[in-house]
Amino acid sequence: MCPHALIPYKPKNPKTRLSSVLEPEEREKFASLMLEDVLGTLKEMCCMPVIVGTELFDSEVVQVTVKDADLNQTLNEILPNTIHDVLIIMADLPLADEASLKRLVATETDMAIVPGRGGGTNVIYLKEPSKFRVNYYGASFLKHLKIAEEAGLSVEVIDSFRLHTDIDEPDDLVELLIHGKGKSRAYLEELGFTLSDVKGRVGIVRKR
Amino acid sequence: MCPHALIPYKPKNPKTRLSSVLEPEEREKFASLMLEDVLGTLKEMCCMPVIVGTELFDSEVVQVTVKDADLNQTLNEILPNTIHDVLIIMADLPLADEASLKRLVATETDMAIVPGRGGGTNVIYLKEPSKFRVNYYGASFLKHLKIAEEAGLSVEVIDSFRLHTDIDEPDDLVELLIHGKGKSRAYLEELGFTLSDVKGRVGIVRKR
Numbered sequence: 001m002c003p004h005a006l007i008p009y010k011p012k013n014p015k016t017r018l019s020s021v022l023e024p025e026e027r028e029k030f031a032s033l034m035l036e037d038v039l040g041t042l043k044e045m046c047c048m049p050v051i052v053g054t055e056l057f058d059s060e061v062v063q064v065t066v067k068d069a070d071l072n073q074t075l076n077e078i079l080p081n082t083i084h085d086v087l088i089i090m091a092d093l094p095l096a097d098e099a100s101l102k103r104l105v106a107t108e109t110d111m112a113i114v115p116g117r118g119g120g121t122n123v124i125y126l127k128e129p130s131k132f133r134v135n136y137y138g139a140s141f142l143k144h145l146k147i148a149e150e151a152g153l154s155v156e157v158i159d160s161f162r163l164h165t166d167i168d169e170p171d172d173l174v175e176l177l178i179h180g181k182g183k184s185r186a187y188l189e190e191l192g193f194t195l196s197d198v199k200g201r202v203g204i205v206r207k208r
Numbered sequence: 209m210c211p212h213a214l215i216p217y218k219p220k221n222p223k224t225r226l227s228s229v230l231e232p233e234e235r236e237k238f239a240s241l242m243l244e245d246v247l248g249t250l251k252e253m254c255c256m257p258v259i260v261g262t263e264l265f266d267s268e269v270v271q272v273t274v275k276d277a278d279l280n281q282t283l284n285e286i287l288p289n290t291i292h293d294v295l296i297i298m299a300d301l302p303l304a305d306e307a308s309l310k311r312l313v314a315t316e317t318d319m320a321i322v323p324g325r326g327g328g329t330n331v332i333y334l335k336e337p338s339k340f341r342v343n344y345y346g347a348s349f350l351k352h353l354k355i356a357e358e359a360g361l362s363v364e365v366i367d368s369f370r371l372h373t374d375i376d377e378p379d380d381l382v383e384l385l386i387h388g389k390g391k392s393r394a395y396l397e398e399l400g401f402t403l404s405d406v407k408g409r410v411g412i413v414r415k416r
Binding site for chain 2: 099100114115117118119120138139141142159160161162163164165168169171174175178179195197201202203
């Protein structure tokens with residue numbers, strides 16, 4: 001069975017921590033292409049996607065708008081009224097693929113979760129959404145484990161770097177250039193980004 | 209069957225990119241505890257570990273010393289003479305656990321590989337080591353895929369954040385504090401490191 005998918009998304013002034021390498025309009029375009037990559041993967045899985053956005057934008061996908069930009073409040077109003085199983089997946093996960101997402105849906109526990117880089121939460125899969133509430137921002141991964149424990153829900157942590165790698169900072173673009181295959185990666189290349197092989201970790205350079 | 213494990217390791221002046229947060233002797237201690245965490249996990253898997261070090265140091269584990277600090281050359285002299293299956297695993301992977309490593313050993317392909325953060329290679333599993341040669345440093349993950357292709361070896365890329373997260377930079381310590389359970393994590397806490405929940409990704413602070 002195909003889970004529904006809730007996708008938080010910010011169309012205006014997104015990805016501010018990429019400001020040092022991308023112009024404002026490039027950040028918007030890049031964020032929208034990462035979303036398209038995620039939507040493409042969800043489509044392969046026959047998921048029914050709903051974008052939970054900070055404002056309406058041009059898309060054929062069903063949208064719920066967060067009036068006061070409080071993502072937690074909006075999601076926590078949706079979850080109690082959801083009887084179908086749900087994936088809550090961030091829009092900045094262009095490395096997400098069908099194999100990695102299927103590992104969440106295949107869990108034998110009540111829910112599955114993938115931590116983001118730096119303590120956040122990238123994906124949550126809930127068999128019974130009404131039993132859970134979200135608390136995003138900051139060290140949300142540890143908060144979500146605690147909420148699950150308090151709700152008596154068994155949890156599986158899915159060990160996936162594709163889903164762990166949210167694209168927030170310039171160094172994250174390296175991962176997209178190495179492991180990505182979708183539209184957001186192609187856009188980076190179009191903008192002139194290439195890998196820069198220096199001592200230590202590989203970096204990026206942009207030829208303008 | 210239990211694979212042999214080759215573990216490259218640098219006992220003197222390791223982890224220089226952690227110099228901003230750790231004193232030289234702390235870096236040496238921290239590196240040795242990360243190695244112990246990796247060895248502990250390999251022991252659970254009944255692996256036979258061999259440390260490939262830049263110099264001899266105090267350990268009960270079998271050691272091969274790299275005379276001229278050329279890791280690639282040393283490994284490429286060992287591999288052709290190895291008939292047993294082999295894991296080559298870096299010593300800075302304290303999040304490695306039995307479940308993640310077993311995914312490599314269980315591969316149905318000729319080899320399995322885990323990319324490191326920033327384009328490196330964190331773990332390689334080789335069923336027939338004599339058919340492969342390594343080329344570490346820089347964007348070694350892509351180089352290793354190419355070497356495998358040229359050697360006609362089928363490859364599985366293992367999607368694991370626990371094995372993807374090599375601990376090189378201060379931000380990586382966040383991951384160890386959130387997801388680690390071993391001696392290296394306990395040492396960080398002993399040194400006063402805690403999570404710092406600021407806007408965006410979680411950071412670290414050290415109380416001295």
